[in-house]
Amino acid sequence: xxxxxxxxxxxxxxxxxxxxxxxxxxxxxxxxxxxxxxxxxxxxxxxxxxxxxxxxxxxxxxxxxxxxxxxxxxxxxxxxxxxxxxxxxxxxxxxxxxxxxxxxxxxxxxxxxxxxxxxxxxxxxxxxxxxxxxxxxxxxxxxxxxxxxxxxxxxxxxxxxxxxxxxxxxxxxxxxxxxxxxxxxxxxxxxxxxxxxxxxxxxxxxxxxxxxxxxxxxxxxxxxxxxxxxxxxxxxxxxxxxxxxxxxxxxxxxxxxxxxxxxxxxxxxxxxxxxxxxxx
Numbered sequence: 001x002x003x004x005x006x007x008x009x010x011x012x013x014x015x016x017x018x019x020x021x022x023x024x025x026x027x028x029x030x031x032x033x034x035x036x037x038x039x040x041x042x043x044x045x046x047x048x049x050x051x052x053x054x055x056x057x058x059x060x061x062x063x064x065x066x067x068x069x070x071x072x073x074x075x076x077x078x079x080x081x082x083x084x085x086x087x088x089x090x091x092x093x094x095x096x097x098x099x100x101x102x103x104x105x106x107x108x109x110x111x112x113x114x115x116x117x118x119x120x121x122x123x124x125x126x127x128x129x130x131x132x133x134x135x136x137x138x139x140x141x142x143x144x145x146x147x148x149x150x151x152x153x154x155x156x157x158x159x160x161x162x163x164x165x166x167x168x169x170x171x172x173x174x175x176x177x178x179x180x181x182x183x184x185x186x187x188x189x190x191x192x193x194x195x196x197x198x199x200x201x202x203x204x205x206x207x208x209x210x211x212x213x214x215x216x217x218x219x220x221x222x223x224x225x226x227x228x229x230x231x232x233x234x235x236x237x238x239x240x241x242x243x244x245x246x247x248x249x250x251x252x253x254x255x256x257x258x259x260x261x262x263x264x265x266x267x268x269x270x271x272x273x274x275x276x277x278x279x280x
Contacts, residue, residue: 029100030057031149031162032262033241034088037068037078038162042264043239045086049077056264057101059161063152066115068163078163085146089170092139096149096164098132099261105154109134112148113141125154130276131259142169238265247280254280 032039038056041049052059052075059078061070068078077083096111106123111134119136138145144167151160236248236255239262246257248269255269255277269277 028057028060028102028104029098029151029160030059031096031164032099033097034090034094034164034166035262036149036162036164037085038075039262039264040086041077043262045239046083050074052077054265057099057160060158061161063150063157063159065159065161066112066148068146068148068161070159070161085165087144087165087167087170089167090138092142092169093135093137094147094166094168096134096136096147097260098128098134098149098151098162099259100128100130100132103127103130104156107152107154110150110152111136112150113138113145118147123152123154131261138166138168143167144170236263236269238263238267242276256280 030036030038035043035045036056037046038049038052038059040046041053042056044053059068059070059072059075061067061072065071069075098109104127105125106128107125108123109121109132110117111119118138118141119134121134136147138147144165147164147166149162149164151162153159232247233254234248236250241260241262242248242257243260244257248255248257250269253270257276258278259276261267261276267276269279
């Protein structure tokens with residue numbers, strides 16, 4: 001059973017149908033990082049998602065499901081595997097970030113891969129913070145994987161569902177392209193014996209030549225993310241990874257980020273000042 005949550009826009013009085021679509025009356029929670037499928041839709045990284053782009057936090061269904069769409073026909077796009085969902089490259093241990101827009105008392109959070117439960121986090125029948133993070137070990141599941149994250153509510157019979165596509169131990173977003181193979185060109189050989197060096201050393205070196213140091217490994221390739229970091233003082237925008245302390249401008253006012261999150265349409269600072277933004 002869903003709960004109706006009143007937001008500041010409601011105080012403006014009756015709103016038209018278009019506004020009602022862009023600013024959902026039902027809001028709960030979803031995984032924002034690594035970006036879940038609904039987060040990618042909300043940020044515009046995946047186009048043509050339908051209604052879910054306006055309310056990524058509303059994938060609510062009965063407890064015990066194993067579906068990305070929570071059994072909701074209007075969000076069936078989330079279970080469409082033909083869309084080639086971008087997969088975020090991660091290490092063997094992953095930090096999942098939930099953003100809660102209605103902080104229900106929580107039984108627990110569960111994480112599944114292919115029907116196998118890989119982690120459970122106890123909610124202690126308590127109200128969670130506005131932003132919750134969980135560190136999950138996925139070292140037993142290398143490669144391209146879809147993680148189903150479930151938030152089981154304590155005071156209703158329902159749960160909230162998020163699917164996150166990952167490349168566990170991977171080096172880039174997208175499909176299962178194997179890492180680039182090592183170069184096949186052989187190293188240069190010593191000059192032929194018939195071609196003596198221009199100046200031959202008259203005495204052997206006092207010390208044996210130092211062995212060559214291992215080649216410096218290039219920095220690990222960082223996969224592009226759907227949400228680029230923010231720069232202080234820039235206008236607020238959807239699809240940006242804001243950190244606590246970041247400052248943005250919106251409609252002529254300045255706001256400071258209170259909780260790290262990935263922004264989406266309908267989460268403007270003037271709306272979510274209580275949980276996410278502090279007006280300055």
